Amino acid sequence: MIKYPNGKTFIPNKIQDKPKNKKASLTSANRGMGLEHDINLSNEYYKAKDIALITKRPTPINVVKVDYSHGAKITNAYFEKQSTTDYNGVFNGTYLDFEAKQTECKTSFPFSNICKHQIEHLKSVLKHGGLAFFIIRFCYYNETYFVHANVIIEQIEKLNKKSIKYEDIKTLGTLLKENYNLRVDYLVVAKQCIK
């Protein structure tokens, strides 16, 4: 059974603590480096320590023309839309699948950059017994959250929301700790979701 970490439930429009108006505490180690980079480093750590095997799906590219005169140089190609998610893998025998997103917005996370196919994909993951979630970073606060896919699915499909408030992410998600070796230790939270 897969459950939300800490048994949290969603209460729409609940009055939360106001976000602290602190500036992002960027260090020289992570300045200019994005969420994807931090997750890739964390995955390398998990792999090196034999904790889990999580890989990033390569960006799908539609290759139109290849020049074989000097090796195999692609001379005409286009990026394709990712119909699945960024990452998947295995942890303690459980299939994990997640999408990583960061936003510059201070007050909410907009759903505009999550496509319908990705939501369908994550719903299917849950249906087949996997754990599906989002890793969402609020760049302004330099805070990264683990948010179970059901939270986002509920907001989009049941509540017809176009975004989720920062305060709701704070309540419904779990703030991820950061350290030098393990930039985003999302498996600590994933473990709580897997019974």
Added chain:
Amino acid sequence: MIKYPNGKTFIPNKIQDKPKNKKASLTSANRGMGLEHDINLSNEYYKAKDIALITKRPTPINVVKVDYSHGAKITNAYFEKQSTTDYNGVFNGTYLDFEAKQTECKTSFPFSNICKHQIEHLKSVLKHGGLAFFIIRFCYYNETYFVHANVIIEQIEKLNKKSIKYEDIKTLGTLLKENYNLRVDYLVVAKQCIK
């Protein structure tokens, strides 16, 4: 626990039935279509019937130059070596990961086109509780086999083999049935491997 289907064990150089020297029974439906195409169709079927969610990893491409004057056209890029496998996904809560290979060779499946990284990847999958396997097609016989990753790992690492005999694949692997909707029904065998 993950076990071999039918509890088969490997007996090196065991005298097997000689391969039937029959020609590939290609029909108009599969002529010219490769194993990858057949697996993709099977995965679509599994998805449509809510049986499992298995996706193909896109080919990794190193993008060097993008021309943004007309949309985003990639004008210089190179194929990167796949360090993982072709497919992964979730079936009945279990993580599956496999590589698909076909050979024109009649007598054996050569390991020359399996890279060391892929073997390491599949070993890691097994270590973390996933199911790792190969789908191997002998084009000459038009036969496709499910072969547990441990069989191939043993041949390469313990027996120092450069290939596995067709007769051994017949004994250690499981011949996959083919029908119109489900070209390679590998989940029937995967199910037997998952306790």
